[in-house]
Amino acid sequence: MAVLAVISGVGLVVDDRVLTGARIWFKPFKFSVSFVAYGLSLAWMLSMLDRGRKAGWWAGTVVAVSSLVEMLIITGQVVRGKRSHFNHQTPFDEALFNAMAVTVVILWLGTLVIAVLLLRARIVDRASAWAMRSGTVLALAGAAIGFLMTQPAPGQERGSSPVVGAHSVGVPDGGPSMALTGWSTTGGDLRIPHFVGMHALQLLPLLLMGLTALAARPRFGRFADERVRLRLVLLASGTYAAVFALVTWQALRGQPLLRPDGATLTAAGLILGATAAGAYAALRLSASTGGTEPEVEAPGRNNGNKELVA
Secondary structure, eight states: OHHHHHHHHHHHHHOOOEETTEETTHHHHHHHHHHHHHHHHHHHHHTTOSSOHHHHHHHHHHHHHHHHHHHHHHHHHHHHTOOOTTBOSSHHHHHHHHHHHHHHHHHHHHHHHHHHHHHHOOOSSHHHHHHHHHHHHHHHHHHHHHHHHTSOOTTOOTTTOSBOOOSEESSOTTSSBOTTTOOBSSSEETHHHHHHHHTHHHHHHHHHHHHHHHHTSGGGGGGGSHHHHHHHHHHHHHHHHHHHHHHHHHHHTTOOTTSOOHHHHHHHHHHHHHHHHHHHHHHHHHHHTTTOOOOEEEEOSTTOOEEEEO
């Protein structure tokens, strides 16, 4: 994926072709960069497994191979000057899109296996465990948004339309869009919740890494308490899920991200208020209990060793 990102970057510089309102190499560039982050995140999470490592290896391999097949099809269609997604113009184009659909399902199932393994894993640091678990579940939800895009848009019919499916809602694909992201500025865009959900896989663990780094500074000593980090990770996971649901609802109503109506703003305000209240409660509880908890000695597993657990 890193190599494809470089190739696509070169394509953006030397190839000025435009397809559905965007530079033709922009899609493979975005996808390859996204898959780099996705693969690195899954690889790190798989390294945390204490059991089921063989199943995790196979699931990770399935994700890697299926994503590679999808990217080869996308890149090949770019070379041909054809759209890769929703293309039913010729039997060959339709076969390629159907093959992509199969690889997406396989990739989703491979990620589901990894999510189940993480839910069953005994990870010592509970904040890390829940950052990974929540991130994986939200990534699965974000990936599932892709299935909504394959449904016929108004005016499209399976078996007769050259294009069946769309990422825009309420407006045709290829209209006015935001810089960099390419998201529609005149209608809803299902790529927004797809992006938000998929990248929970990186953002929630990154949040935890940030809290851990701050804990080393005396000013932020409360973050050294594992219970505080756990509460904040769970709060962030709940907030992230709420934001994901909000942008999905907004897109399905055909509403541009940057032009929210009163209902969307009200929901966003409620999410923000609940998050602020939750963060205040988590930090205040830490202060009231002194930020520490006595250690309790508990027996280890079969080898008779002992562990210290908070």
